[in-house]
Amino acid sequence: MTAGRGYAGAPATGGGFTLRPLRSTDAPDIVAACSDEQTQAWLPLPDPYTTSDALRFVTEVAPAQCESGDGVVFGIEVGGRLHGCIDLKHTDWQAATAEVGYWVAPWARGQGLAARACRTLAEWALREQGLERVELHAATGNVASNRAAERAGFVREGLARNAGRVRGGRVDLVVWSLVPGDLS
Numbered sequence: 001m002t003a004g005r006g007y008a009g010a011p012a013t014g015g016g017f018t019l020r021p022l023r024s025t026d027a028p029d030i031v032a033a034c035s036d037e038q039t040q041a042w043l044p045l046p047d048p049y050t051t052s053d054a055l056r057f058v059t060e061v062a063p064a065q066c067e068s069g070d071g072v073v074f075g076i077e078v079g080g081r082l083h084g085c086i087d088l089k090h091t092d093w094q095a096a097t098a099e100v101g102y103w104v105a106p107w108a109r110g111q112g113l114a115a116r117a118c119r120t121l122a123e124w125a126l127r128e129q130g131l132e133r134v135e136l137h138a139a140t141g142n143v144a145s146n147r148a149a150e151r152a153g154f155v156r157e158g159l160a161r162n163a164g165r166v167r168g169g170r171v172d173l174v175v176w177s178l179v180p181g182d183l184s
């Protein structure tokens, strides 16, 4: 991250969802989603995941990620309810690269929401925020996430061996990317 650079604004609404900042009132939905077995299996979250974890994420972690220029965090809202969370992190403004991550709440899965939100956020980063590359890393065993990456139009580059840690232990990560040349 290079000091003095940061994300500005938010992607336009469309595709049946809105990307908007998280709010303290999202805490109950965040607790439910982050307590889910699949979310716990693939993301490094506190267990048990409590209301104070959610509030700390909304009021401290996410704002700090944004203020430092390291990234930006959005809630994925559908029909007035939080359905997921998506972020850009590890932004290197000099190299113009960042990494996208996400979860979709159990009550919102099975509709391709991660792929659509991921495409929207990555396209916004490439078209409007000056980035040249958005990466996505998913454990080899995380079928839904790898499929979401593919559906979002990301290109599979290969494997980063033993690069991640999930609940089950160390894992190889599939490395995906979207670059301006991939956009039509």
Ligand SMILES: CC(C)(COP(=O)(O)OP(=O)(O)OC[C@H]1O[C@@H](n2cnc3c(N)ncnc32)[C@H](O)[C@@H]1OP(=O)(O)O)[C@@H](O)C(=O)NCCC(=O)NCCS
Pocket (backbone or CB within 6 Å): 038, 039, 040, 042, 043, 101, 102, 103, 104, 105, 108, 109, 110, 111, 112, 113, 114, 115, 137, 138, 139, 142, 143, 144, 145, 147, 148, 151
């Ligand atoms: C990964 C995640 C965000 C995807 O949520 P989603 O957008 O609702 O994804 P969907 O359920 O629509 O599934 C996406 C695709 O994967 C497929 N899929 C999902 N689970 C699958 C499984 N167990 N086996 C095979 N295919 C599966 C779906 O059929 C769908 O394929 P399609 O695009 O060909 O129809 C969600 O499962 C999640 O939050 N998981 C826990 C957190 C996580 O893993 N985050 C990502 C870390 S890299």
